[in-house]
Amino acid sequence: MDIKTASALHRLRLVSVPEALSFPALLIFGSLLSRISDIDYLMMPLGGLHGILFLVYVVFLLDVWNKAKWPAKKAALFFLLALLPFGGLYGDKLLKREETASVMAARARREAASA
Template sequence: MDIKTASALHRLRLVSVPEALSFPALLIFGSLLSRISDVNLVMPLGALHGILFVLYVLFLLDVWNRAKWPARKVALFFLLALVPFGGLYGDRVLKRDEADSVAAARARETAAA
């Protein structure tokens, strides 16, 4: 793996935790708030969750392209985005993969020098 792959993994990691927390934290909170008060935050919070989900899927496709992940791993990460708090597990896996790709890129740079 190269540094561009590590960057793609890092971008996916950056959006995975907020996306994982956006459904249970934002949408459920907004729904409950709209039921007990006159404040309706479901639409803006839903839009924020949708933006995070779309970014997650785009970054996942970028990682699939750059890291040459098997389709099963991509499907697993997509399913993790659908499960509340699923991205928290994915973040741990991505952190390990990102560290491995950075280490491999540095080793290649050292060997080339």
């Protein structure tokens, strides 16, 4: 993997945690709030925010899938983790390993080329 792949992995990691927390924190909280009070107007912006985070996650996932040359099963796993509440937190842990490995491989290649 090269440094572009590592940066794509890093971008995916940056959006995976907010996306993972947006479902339970925003949508469930907003749904409960609308049921116990008269505040119904919060659901539309909270749902929209979650939807935007999810779409950004999917776009970044497709970018990583393309650059890292992942098999379809691996990309499908990360997509399914995004559908589960808090699943993106586990996905972030897996992505951190991938990112570290790709940065180390890029550094090793660069050092080998300069030697």
